[in-house]
Amino acid sequence: MPTATATRLAQRRHVPYENWRPPVIGVSLLVPVGADCITVVDLRGMLMLPVGALHDGQTPEEAGYRVLTDPSGRLRLVRRVAVDSVQTRRRKVITHVMAAAPMTRGTVRSLVYRDPRAIVRVMPTLQVLDQWSIGRTRLLVSLQAMATGDTACIEGGVVQAQVPSALGA
Template sequence: MPTATAPAPRRRTPYENWRPPVIGVSLLVPVGADSITVIDLRGMLMLPVGCVHDGQTPKEAGYRTLADPGGHLRILRRVTIDCVQTRRRKVITHVFAAAPMTREAVTGLVYRDPRATVRVMPTLQFLDRAWPSGRGRLVVSLQALATGETARIDDGIVRPASAPALSA
């Protein structure tokens, strides 16, 4: 007599990297010793950000994020790589530091979105108003800029960029 067997339980597999990662770039442009360049998009404050398109390096994308007719913007180096695994794809943000600029030079910068305005804001004031994830990225980037290191943030865990990534 045949016996009935229960069907095998279904396993739920996590949705990891089934779509290509989203790669973006963010610019940290210091103004003097205590201010940074921010973007004001209808009341939402953020660092200048942009996308990295196919065939483009993150540094090239950084130059496309802020147009500088005066030629004052000089991107120096990458200070932070922020990697977040969302449910269906990985989001990678490269933070580049630019050479310090004057307030007058910042007024000549043009952001890629015409609805936004480029502003200079005290760093501490911006940190008070930033989202927690953006605040953490900015603090890590400022520390990396000050120490000359490159930091890596993997799902909220900060480590030197030379440290091996954790495998899941």
């Protein structure tokens, strides 16, 4: 006959963990180049949008400037275009997508990514979308929000009508 402790442990095993650790908050940069290309970073064969952490007391814009540094000073973050929130098993991951003003290929060459192992590249947007399976929804929604002037919210892979106030920081 199972004991009360064994029964409670069995019940806990089936309950998902939620918010028992502080969320991981980051920022991702969407830097358009011309009409049909975007800036990506190539970290040892893994292509991704430039990303970085958002620390306590920092705005997404301040964190964005730490992700890509620009000695020429031409990188200009325009606004937040999307907020992506995913509840993993043990913590929530929130990513703010910041859009930059369009840049030229020559200007992108001067950008320096926070990780010195990575190479900053310019790729056609459609090629990036074809190659990515993870992060494709975030990129598509961010591109649409950038084009329409809205701020999109993705929560658990589902696009929401508006950004919840809890994520609006």
